[in-house]
Amino acid sequence: MIYLDHHASTPVDPHVVAAMLPWMTTDFGNPHSHTHAVGRRAAQACDDAIESIATRIGGRPDSIVITSGATESNNLAIWGVLSHPRQRRRHVITVATEHPAVLEPVIGLAEQGFRVTVLPVRQQGDPACGQVDLDALRDAIDDHTALVSIMWANNEIGTLQPIRELAEIAHAAGALFHTDATQALGRVPVDCLAAEVDLLSGSAHKFYGPKGVGFLHVGGGARRVRLRPLFRGGGQQRGLRGGTVNSPGLIGMATALQICTDDLPAMSERLRTLRDELWRRMGESFPGIELNGPTLDPGLRLVDNLNVSPLDVEGETLMAAAPELAISSGAACSSVDPRPSHVLTAIGLSESRARRSLRFGLGRGTTADEIDSAVGMLRAAYGRLTGQATA
Ligand SMILES: Cc1ncc(COP(=O)(O)O)c(C=O)c1O
Numbered sequence: 419m420i421y422l423d424h425h426a427s428t429p430v431d432p433h434v435v436a437a438m439l440p441w442m443t444t445d446f447g448n449p450h451s452h453t454h455a456v457g458r459r460a461a462q463a464c465d466d467a468i469e470s471i472a473t474r475i476g477g478r479p480d481s482i483v484i485t486s487g488a489t490e491s492n493n494l495a496i497w498g499v500l501s502h503p504r505q506r507r508r509h510v511i512t513v514a515t516e517h518p519a520v521l522e523p524v525i526g527l528a529e530q531g532f533r534v535t536v537l538p539v540r541q542q543g544d545p546a547c548g549q550v551d552l553d554a555l556r557d558a559i560d561d562h563t564a565l566v567s568i569m570w571a572n573n574e575i576g577t578l579q580p581i582r583e584l585a586e587i588a589h590a591a592g593a594l595f596h597t598d599a600t601q602a603l604g605r606v607p608v609d610c611l612a613a614e615v616d617l618l619s620g621s622a623h624k625f626y627g628p629k630g631v632g633f634l635h636v637g638g639g640a641r642r643v644r645l646r647p648l649f650r651g652g653g654q655q656r657g658l659r660g661g662t663v664n665s666p667g668l669i670g671m672a673t674a675l676q677i678c679t680d681d682l683p684a685m686s687e688r689l690r691t692l693r694d695e696l697w698r699r700m701g702e703s704f705p706g707i708e709l710n711g712p713t714l715d716p717g718l719r720l721v722d723n724l725n726v727s728p729l730d731v732e733g734e735t736l737m738a739a740a741p742e743l744a745i746s747s748g749a750a751c752s753s754v755d756p757r758p759s760h761v762l763t764a765i766g767l768s769e770s771r772a773r774r775s776l777r778f779g780l781g782r783g784t785t786a787d788e789i790d791s792a793v794g795m796l797r798a799a800y801g802r803l804t805g806q807a808t809a
Pocket residue numbers: 425426486487488489490517519569571572573598600601620621622632751
């Protein structure tokens with residue numbers, strides 16, 4: 419199997435597994451038990467892990483809330499800000515290309531009578547396709563806006579947003595700024611406080627950590643962030659998220675982020691070379707192939723992302739004919755949804771082109787041979803389906 423679907427999930431690094439194991443077996447204590455050494459040891463390890471995460475994201479340890487993943491973090495950020503009893507503002511702004519883990523909570527707020535603005539993005543053909551136009555945000559924001567939520571990097575077309583500029587516009591109107599950094603963490607440098615982000619979501623399984631654990635960085639900068647918890651319980655995590663912290667998951671997440679950030683410059687260069695080679699080879703094999711999303715400029719697009727629409731066969735059909743290749747068409751979590759990707763239609767692609775799309779997400783284990791084999795598999799699959807040989 420050739421796995422090129424690292425935007426959906428990544429394998430857990432063996433060092434991460436090794437770092438987690440003791441906290442499930444010998445040192446299994448509840449990190450909230452302060453009456454004995456077993457608990458205190460776990461608490462210390464969790465504190466160290468949180469400290470390490472804070473360093474890697476340019477944040478503060480006392481601003482981090484451990485969650486079950488980015489879906490929970492996004493819900494906590496969005497619901498938490500808008501439904502706080504002292505929140506007077508009732509308007510939220512987001513973007514059409516966000517992940518459902520942002521769009522759905524925002525839809526939930528609209529159902530409850532909050533005002534919602536969903537901004538469009540730059541269209542296909544624009545080098546910065548998928549980015550939000552700064553003036554569009556300036557026009558939409560007003561003194562009723564409580565929160566602007568815009569993802570750092572897109573999970574389908576890899577667009578990188580100008581986060582700091584967007585946050586500045588939010589702050590000028592007195593609103594808070596949230597970013598879903600799920601696809602950015604471990605892939606591009608993330609400096610939460612330097613970018614003036616008030617709330618930042620992350621998820622370990624996207625950067626070679628375990629599934630079911632993530633975090634939300636809350637405040638820590640110039641602005642006060644009032645958050646109403648989603649879960650109440652034993653008052654853990656400063657009352658912001660009741661429930662025992664997943665200590666092995668947290669320790670694994672910190673280790674995974676450390677490995678990714680230490681390796682980031684070299685890994686980015688390697689993946690960019692491989693991704694560019696994949697694009698070149700796909701272009702040779704499928705003349706007329708279309709690139710979906712921004713140009714391959716590393717300032718505009720994740721270096722490990724490629725999204726293309728080759729020829730006249732639906733992405734799902736081509737993938738089914740190449741069962742040894744793990745890629746996707748649209749987002750993994752919506753692969754049961756028969757509609758074309760909302761991201762691709764939001765950048766102006768026709769339904770037909772969106773349905774023909776293939777998304778590749780390269781990862782740290784990807785090799786040049788795998789790129790070669792992946793292209794070969796797609797060529798063979800296309801040939802079987804159409805009876806035509808590709809170039
Ligand atoms: C941009 C983005 N946000 C949120 C999520 C949801 O993350 P989790 O699986 O941790 O809930 C994903 C996962 O696909 C994602 O890509």
